[in-house]
Amino acid sequence: MxxxxxxxxxxxxxxxxxxxxxxxxxxxxxxxxxxxxxxxxxxxxxxxxxxxxxxxxxxxxxxxxxxxxxxxxxxxxxxxxxxxxxxxxxxxxxxxxxxxxxxxxxxPALHAVSPLRPERLEGVDVLIVRELVSDVYYGRRRTGTDAGRRWAGQEMYYREDEVRRIVRCGLGHAEARRRHLTLVHKANAIPDVFGLWLDVLAEERAAYPHVEVQDRYADTMAMELVLRPADFDVIVTGNLFGDLLSEITGAVLxxxxxxxxxxxxxxxxxxxxxxxxxxxxxxxxxxxxxxxxxxxxxxxxxxxxxxxxxxxxxxxxxxxxxxxxxxxxxxxxxxxxxxxxxxxxxxxxxxxxxxxxxxxx
Ligand SMILES: NC(=O)c1ccc[n+]([C@@H]2O[C@H](COP(=O)([O-])OP(=O)(O)OC[C@H]3O[C@@H](n4cnc5c(N)ncnc54)[C@H](O)[C@@H]3O)[C@@H](O)[C@H]2O)c1
CATH class of the missing domain: 3.40.718.10 (Isopropylmalate Dehydrogenase)
Structure with missing residues (x-):
């Protein structure tokens, strides 16, 4: 070959x-x-x-x-x-x-199809870079019964190398586009997993000095994607949040x-x-x-x-x-x-x- x-x-x-x-x-x-x-x-x-x-x-x-x-x-x-x-x-x-x-x-021919006002769609060009093979979707699953009440759990889990390669991927795409990257996380409520994401971004961004980097909580991002979609270029995030946010961009379209x-x-x-x-x-x-x-x-x-x-x-x-x-x-x-x-x-x-x-x- x-x-x-x-x-x-x-x-x-x-x-x-x-x-x-x-x-x-x-x-x-x-x-x-x-x-x-x-x-x-x-x-x-x-x-x-x-x-x-x-x-x-x-x-x-x-x-x-x-x-x-x-x-x-x-x-x-x-x-x-x-x-x-x-x-x-x-x-x-x-x-x-x-x-x-x-x-x-x-x-432009489809601006009227969007639920957003046409002026909010001017300049919208977003790329969601979603990690796809880890996160809670592939986390350890358990179920049981405790004092007669059923319980169920599925673990949100990320390894550093999994985070690093998707963050690099996001930075690379940002560099080739409008040089702006937003990391979406939930470090306030899930501090260990997304603390890791933020640490990795802090290390990796040094190799992309021309890319402007910011981060957003996933709930704030959901709101801003509807209110100000034109403000974002590349959005890098985990499997679960990427799934949800890309349905929002689908609705924006x-x-x-x-x-x-x-x-x-x-x-x-x-x-x-x-x-x-x-x-x-x-x-x-x-x-x-x-x-x-x-x-x-x-x-x-x-x-x-x-x-x-x-x-x-x-x-x-x-x-x-x-x-x-x-x-x-x-x-x-x-x-x-x-x-x-x-x-x-x-x-x-x-x-x-x-x-x-x-x-x-
Ligand atoms: N990659 C995949 O194969 C994939 C992805 C998402 C959901 N699913 C599965 O699909 C099944 C149905 O899921 P759902 O109903 O929640 O989501 P869905 O995406 O199938 O449909 C959601 C809505 O979007 C509309 N829609 C979706 N694609 C469209 C298209 N090409 N043209 C016009 N309208 C379109 C549907 O009519 C529906 O109203 C579930 O079993 C789910 O697990 C599979």
């Missing part, structure tokens, strides 16, 4: 709206790769409930083997839809997908269906997925917004394919497409709505229009 080996992309649609948005995401990826002349090996595999019903495994052994192989390659990636249960937690920890990037930048994400491992193996879940309330209706998945494809073009110009073109295509096409979650009163598939086709058409315009400039 040489560094020039084409990326291997495993497409794992999952269940609920997963297969609907991933079908469109894959079509957009293949469209861009075709136009760009970029080779890739793409294969699709059932995971989650559809796999469990067929094989008794959420992550069938042959899919695990394919993932192990892709993870060992220089440029392996997963395009994931959504699952109600496993295997997403297992994938994150098995492949050490510790750095979860969740960008949120409202498109106007729909969770717009939010993409990339989860990166130290080796470069990466998983790309929309931030939302299986959305059982709209699954099977053609109403799911595929733009979070298409945004995840844009992140894949940047991080796995190393093709930022094609990623920029895809971003420009999305901005063009939403000027005319709206899935129900981003439609205003009186807007004609389109289906998941129609939005995908509109993005592909817009992509060709953007590429043609650039070629004639």
């Amino acid at each position: 040489t560094p020039t080996t084409p990326p291997t992309v495993l497409v794992l649609p999952g269940e609920g709206i997963g297969p609907e948005v991933v079908r469109v995401g894959r079509a957009v990826l293949e469209h861009v790769l075709d136009r760009a002349g970029l080779p890739a090996t793409i294969s699709e595999h059932a995971v989650g409930r559809p796999a469990y019903e067929r094989t008794g495994q959420w992550l069938p052994d042959p899919v695990r083997d394919a993932l192990d192989q892709a993870a060992a390659e220089p440029r392996g990636a997963v395009l994931f839809g959504a699952t109600a249960d496993e295997p997403i937690g297992e994938l994150r920890s098995r492949y050490d997908l510790y750095a979860n990037l969740r960008p949120a930048r409202p498109l 106007g729909s969770l269906g717009l939010m993409p994400s990339a989860s990166l491992s130290p080796t470069g193996f990466a998983l790309y997925e929309p931030v939302g879940g299986t959305a059982p309330d709209i699954a099977g209706t053609g109403r799911a917004n595929p733009l979070g998945t298409i945004g995840s494809v844009e992140l894949m073009l940047r991080h796995t394919f190393g093709a930022p110009r094609w990623a920029d073109r895809l971003a420009a295509a999305v901005a063009l497409a939403v000027g005319l096409w709206r899935t129900p979650d981003i439609a205003g009163p009186g807007d004609k709505t389109c289906t998941t598939e129609e939005m995908g086709a509109a993005v592909c058409d817009a992509f060709d229009a953007v590429a043609t315009e650039e070629a004639t400039e």
Whole structure:
């Protein structure tokens, strides 16, 4: 395997709206790769409930083997839809997908969709860097009964090296962007865990003298993300708070269906997925917004394919497409709505229009 080996992309649609948005995401990826002349090996595999019903495994052994192989390659990636249960937690920890990037930048054409006043959206461009393989989600679980009353506990736990690598990741992204980093914590109520985070940040920031650093309590941050979202650049935080805060940025944008994400491992193996879940309330209706998945494809073009110009073109295509096409979650009163598939086709058409315009400039 040489560094020039084409990326291997495993497409794992999952269940609920997963297969609907991933079908469109894959079509957009293949469209861009075709136009760009970029080779890739793409294969699709059932995971989650559809796999469990067929094989008794959420992550069938042959899919695990394919993932192990892709993870060992220089440029392996997963395009994931959504699952109600496993295997997403297992994938994150098995492949050490510790750095979860969740960008949120409202498109001007969609300002009216946000519950915030348009002037509050001016200049909003936030990147949440969420630690993804530790925290209370993976902490020690215990249950018991004490004097006839049931109790349950799950430990919030972080090792120093886990904190250090995500803090470095946040600082690195801040340096490459607007050079501003906010560490979100709860050191007032959870002093040991977040005292460690603050200590590590104090040590690591020395290597990034151009990055302005501040910290916020998670509850204050939740409020400020709604009141003053434009004040923030990179937000670095743990698994639990990152989960909550990125739902807020989804709401700021106007729909969770717009939010993409990339989860990166130290080796470069990466998983790309929309931030939302299986959305059982709209699954099977053609109403799911595929733009979070298409945004995840844009992140894949940047991080796995190393093709930022094609990623920029895809971003420009999305901005063009939403000027005319709206899935129900981003439609205003009186807007004609389109289906998941129609939005995908509109993005592909817009992509060709953007590429043609650039070629004639
Ligand atoms: N990575 C994952 O696979 C993942 C992530 C989050 C939740 N989940 C799972 O998904 C299931 C449903 O969870 P939930 O209902 O709390 O959250 P959800 O994200 O599935 O849905 C929350 C709301 O957002 C809407 N929404 C989400 N994605 C959308 C899209 N692309 N287009 C339009 N609207 C969209 C839904 O219709 C719903 O109203 C749960 O079992 C949960 O565990 C999975």
